[in-house]
Amino acid sequence: MNKELVKHCSPLPPNSKLLVLGAGFSGQRVASIAKAHGRSVICSRRKFTQPGADLVFDSNENILPSKKDLDGITHILSCIPPSANGEDPVLTVLLDYLKDMPLQWVGYLSTTGVYGDSNGGWVSEKDTPKPQQTRSKRRLACEKAWQATGLPVQILRLPGIYGPGRSALESVKNSNCKVIEKSQQVFSRVHVDDIAGATFHLINKAAKGHWPNIVNIADDLPTSNKEVLVYAAKLLDLTLPPIEPFAIASKRMSAMALSFWQENRRVSNNLLCNELGYSLMHPNYQSGLKTIFETTKNG
Ligand SMILES: NC(=O)c1ccc[n+]([C@@H]2O[C@H](COP(=O)([O-])OP(=O)(O)OC[C@H]3O[C@@H](n4cnc5c(N)ncnc54)[C@H](OP(=O)(O)O)[C@@H]3O)[C@@H](O)[C@H]2O)c1
Numbered sequence: 001m002n003k004e005l006v007k008h009c010s011p012l013p014p015n016s017k018l019l020v021l022g023a024g025f026s027g028q029r030v031a032s033i034a035k036a037h038g039r040s041v042i043c044s045r046r047k048f049t050q051p052g053a054d055l056v057f058d059s060n061e062n063i064l065p066s067k068k069d070l071d072g073i074t075h076i077l078s079c080i081p082p083s084a085n086g087e088d089p090v091l092t093v094l095l096d097y098l099k100d101m102p103l104q105w106v107g108y109l110s111t112t113g114v115y116g117d118s119n120g121g122w123v124s125e126k127d128t129p130k131p132q133q134t135r136s137k138r139r140l141a142c143e144k145a146w147q148a149t150g151l152p153v154q155i156l157r158l159p160g161i162y163g164p165g166r167s168a169l170e171s172v173k174n175s176n177c178k179v180i181e182k183s184q185q186v187f188s189r190v191h192v193d194d195i196a197g198a199t200f201h202l203i204n205k206a207a208k209g210h211w212p213n214i215v216n217i218a219d220d221l222p223t224s225n226k227e228v229l230v231y232a233a234k235l236l237d238l239t240l241p242p243i244e245p246f247a248i249a250s251k252r253m254s255a256m257a258l259s260f261w262q263e264n265r266r267v268s269n270n271l272l273c274n275e276l277g278y279s280l281m282h283p284n285y286q287s288g289l290k291t292i293f294e295t296t297k298n299g
Pocket of ligand 1: 021025045080081
């Protein structure tokens, strides 16, 4: 575990017990830091064979933890996306358990897709969500369902997540890499280390009574995908394929890929970084990619 990251994150309050529901890419990062701080952590995955699984939870298969498995949990981070029917997998089957726990904080990882399209303008937590895609409408419904539980919930809205093993560096190394140009189009993003850092920061702020219902976790620099790929290629000393205009590339895109290009927004982190005082480890894609490149180049 990266010592700098562990130091950057404020430990959970003493005697905390964290449950990470859906400990995939982001959840594993959060869990590993809490463990490095010596805190008690339990992670769910859908199969015991998956890395870091302490217990199995799969709402689709109705495989649930027992109440005993969840004894004494004080903090929960749910990283599980809405199910295919749009319901929240945790709330549909575990809400009664959750209501019996001595919970101090419950974080729900959501997406900034709930804001919809702002024509490249900034969006903040104060804006009324205007989701366009079905998946974003479902996400907003899940946010509302969490908020209606009466639990001590905080919604953390995330843009595109990147980190070691999941970044533009992998895209550039992939022979199918596409460099698409669409005028004025930007995407917001966040490094997985800042999801973890911000989560611990927010838990500690909440313990002191600073508790906004919804917080965006994004870096400072929304940028075009092309710019990020150009930087990644430079780090790797690889040549990118020719740039394709969006008008041509879009004809061969899947509906899912196309839906990402149909929305253009800049996600503000003013609440997190200025009002709540979180300092980003990776304020921009250059910092994040360079660190991933440096730490993985000999691996
Ligand atoms: N990827 C992005 O760029 C992005 C951007 C914004 C928001 N988000 C959202 O942020 C959250 C965290 O993202 P991530 O990329 O860290 O997620 P991830 O790696 O895909 O992890 C999702 C977790 O949910 C678990 N899960 C899925 N369906 C489940 C079910 N029916 N019952 C129980 N567990 C279930 C998965 O189980 P297994 O461990 O068994 O796979 C996995 O642990 C997700 O909700 C994601 O949709 C992602």
